[in-house]
Amino acid sequence: MGSHQARKRFGQNFLTDQAIIQRLVRSIAPKPDDLMVEIGPGQGALTRPLMDAVDHLHAVELDRDLIALLQRTLSERRLTIHQADALRFDFSTLSSGPRSLRVVGNLPYNISTPLMFHLIEQISEVRDMHFMLQKEMVDRLVAVPGTSDWGRLSVMIQYHCRTDFLFPVPPGAFNPPPRVDSAIVRLTPHDQLPAPVTDYTLFSELVNQVFTQRRKAVRNGLKRYLTAAEINAAGVDPGLRPDCLSLADFATLANTVAAARA
Numbered sequence: 001m002g003s004h005q006a007r008k009r010f011g012q013n014f015l016t017d018q019a020i021i022q023r024l025v026r027s028i029a030p031k032p033d034d035l036m037v038e039i040g041p042g043q044g045a046l047t048r049p050l051m052d053a054v055d056h057l058h059a060v061e062l063d064r065d066l067i068a069l070l071q072r073t074l075s076e077r078r079l080t081i082h083q084a085d086a087l088r089f090d091f092s093t094l095s096s097g098p099r100s101l102r103v104v105g106n107l108p109y110n111i112s113t114p115l116m117f118h119l120i121e122q123i124s125e126v127r128d129m130h131f132m133l134q135k136e137m138v139d140r141l142v143a144v145p146g147t148s149d150w151g152r153l154s155v156m157i158q159y160h161c162r163t164d165f166l167f168p169v170p171p172g173a174f175n176p177p178p179r180v181d182s183a184i185v186r187l188t189p190h191d192q193l194p195a196p197v198t199d200y201t202l203f204s205e206l207v208n209q210v211f212t213q214r215r216k217a218v219r220n221g222l223k224r225y226l227t228a229a230e231i232n233a234a235g236v237d238p239g240l241r242p243d244c245l246s247l248a249d250f251a252t253l254a255n256t257v258a259a260a261r262a
């Protein structure tokens with residue numbers, strides 16, 4: 001190992017700290033018959049211990065050189081490498097039914113937000129996801145209303161998943177060290193949505209719209225959808241800033257708009 005020059009454009013920061021790797025694998029608690037897929041195996045820092053724990057592992061990697069390296073060093077019998085862009089990969093092709101896929105990855109930080117939304121589109125296939133991400137992003141994923149981290153990402157991901165901050169990871173755990181702090185997050189899709197909406201596209205559009213004006217009262221961001229009186233009637237104070245609204249508030253507002261349009 002070590003023969004591969006890390007590529008910045010692929011967001012390559014390889015995990016080298018064995019204690020962190022073991023702690024992450026313990027948190028994932030892989031079982032032999034788990035249907036596990038690793039995004040961005042890189043040089044195999046996580047791939048090896050995962051392969052030791054599951055009967056078969058799938059991996060999605062973009063960099064051909066790394067794939068060649070992995071194929072030289074790891075047993076093909078127990079690993080299927082898909083050379084693909086994870087942002088376009090159809091994870092449902094690996095699934096064996098609803099809630100079957102366990103997704104793991106030390107993700108390239110430049111693609112982590114779009115990748116999160118891509119995976120959400122296939123969330124019915126997913127049992128859980130464990131990701132190493134920039135710590136700031138984990139803070140936003142696990143945020144609660146009324147804090148500066150609470151925003152579109154928090155609302156849209158928490159709509160589908162419970163989010164748990166597992167532990168922080170310092171730059172020194174990687175080679176080369178990234179310029180930012182990292183952390184591990186666990187995303188567990190809800191068995192039952194806590195705040196279901198009747199029109200998901202509308203909900204997504206509304207959350208987006210409201211947070212583009214996060215410093216203004218929510219009635220400003222909702223102008224296109226509802227009057228202040230209608231917001232009030234839905235049980236939400238129209239004078240609040242968007243970062244004070246809960247997931248349930250956003251769902252209620254979206255459902256109010258949908259009902260008015262029906």
Ligand code: SAM
Nearest residue numbers: 010013014015040041042045062063085086106
């Ligand atoms: N898992 C390894 C580790 O922990 O050492 C590597 C982590 S590195 C931060 C990210 C990995 O994702 C690299 O191997 C990189 O080539 C790969 N990658 C980057 N963009 C990707 C994409 N769009 N789809 C799939 N893999 C990608």
